[in-house]
Amino acid sequence: MDLLTPGFGLFFWTLLAFLTVFFILKKFAWKPILSALEERETGIADSIAAAEKVKKEMSQMQAENEKIMQEARAERAAMLKEAKDTRDSLINKAKEETKVVADKMIAEARQQIEQQKMAALTEVKNQIGGLALEVAEKVLRKHLDTAESQNTFAKMMAEEIKMN
Amino acid sequence: MSFRRLFSFTVLTFALFSASIPAIAQHEENAANHEAEAHGEKGGEKKLNVSEEIFGHIGDSHYWHFFDINDEPVSIPLPVIIYDKANGGLKMFSASKFHHGHEEYEGYKLQFGMKEKIVWANEAEAAQHDIYDISITKNVLSMMISVILLLWIMLGVAKKYKKNGTMVAPSGFQNALEPVLTFIRDEVAKPNLGHRYMYFMPLLLTVFFFIWINNLLGLLPGGANFTGNITVTLCLAIIAFIVMMAKSNKHYWGHLLNPPGVPFGIKLLLVPIEIMSMFIKPIALTIRLFANIMAGHIVILSVILLIFIFGALSKAVGVVFVPVSLAFSIFMFMLELLVAAIQAFIFANLTAVFIGQAIEEPHHDHAHGEHDQLEHL
Secondary structure, three states: OHHHOOOHHHHHHHHHHHHHHHHHHHHHHHHHHHHHHHHHHHHHHHHHHHHHHHHHHHHHHHHHHHHHHHHHHHHHHHHHHHHHHHHHHHHHHHHHHHHHHHHHHHHHHHHHHHHHHHHHHHHHHHHHHHHHHHHHHHHHHHHOOOHHHHHHHHHHHHHHHHHO | OOHHHHHHHHHHHHHHHHOOHHHHHHHHHHHHHHHHHHHHHHHOOOOOOHHHHHHHHHOOOOEEEEEEEOOEEEEEEOEEEEEEHHHOEEEEEEHHHHOOOOOOEOOEEEEOOOOOEEEEOOOOOHHHOOEEEOOOOHHHHHHHHHHHHHHHHHHHHHHHHHHHOOOOOOOOHHHHHHHHHHHHHHHHHHHHHHHHHHHHHHHHHHHHHHHHHHHHHHHOOOOOOOOOOHHHHHHHHHHHHHHHHHHOOHHHHHHHHOOOOOOHHHHHHHHHHHHHHHHHHHHHHHHHHHHHHHHHHHHHHHHHHHHHHHHHHOHHHHHHHHHHHHHHHHHHHHHHHHHHHHHHHHHHHHHHHHHHHHHOOOOOOOHHHHHHHHHOO
């Protein structure tokens, strides 16, 4: 039964050693280790939560980007269309203006041509008139060489004047 | 606690140490063989006393005995410290003064038996001498070594945590220790102690590692049977009991002394049983650890001694039995490595369970089931 009876000395030393170990480890080992473990665990949990959040945000941002892109595309298409319309209208306008100017120029040119033609025709008429006068003069001079002929002519002229 | 977690924990422990087992086991055999050989030589003249051999190994001693050469024990004498009021108070001297019990010193002598004791040599006056023996015995020295180891390991690990900060992956011993720490926290403290688990963590961890490291040191060849000594387990159980009593709340005592919803007649029966169970808890802790570790030591020693028991019958039988005995003892040794961790875990866990019952808040009631499960272990 000696085996089952506790000994005083061993009890004393065990108690002393255990309590010493307990207080030393409690202060210098368990507290820092446990707090470090907990800190790490909360750190990891936080990181995971943060990563999850970032992921969500990313997907949200992606969706937003997609939306913006689509909007941009639509806007670009609209702009292109507008540009094309503007261009077309500009061209048309230019064409019309050109036509107006051209028409005007043509009209002016025509007018000028007409005027010049008229002037030329007048000149030609005058010249022809002159020439005819000259010819008539020459013819008359030849006809009226004699006095008789001059009398007849004068008579004829007087007749003509009378007729008038 | 799930069985699977417990199982994986034991496997982990096993794996952790299996690498070093063959070498250690071999050592153990060698040492045991040497010892036994020395005795065997004596055996020619003197018969092998098996129980003396075994109890000599598992008991405490004022010498750290390794083996005998030519009937001369090779051992380290340890310091003797005794307090004897009748003979001038405190005395300190080396155990070598006793010359292995052959001589008296200052009126004292060593008495062998199941337990080694220092007694007043003159038996007629022995009654007047109340001797308090606080010698640094083999067990005490072994415990001191384990304490130094424990402090060295744990403070080193703590330093690493402080140095590396929290977001650096653990390395080395820190890495080996961390799963054990988190296991104690998540499987022992949290389920039993609820939200107050952090307060009791230092106690549980100290209890666990103190027992574990002493269990392991006890398995080394020539190691002391420290945790297989009832004094030690009693001391630890008393600490657990004191913590339990100090932290117990009104709810606990209310349930204990006046169980609600129970008829008066049954109360008369139940309350004494409850009070008894309160004291049986630390006793159960004491006996469980003590018996498990001591039994392990006895079995390993017995298996080794079988060689010499058979050898005493006939040398040939003894030689034939060597491999069988070695295989058995190696198997037992591996089992003891497991038991070392499991018993440390059970002690810590039951401490947590008992404290958990004492500090239980009125609203939750899950600790009982777990307690019952673990009682069977």
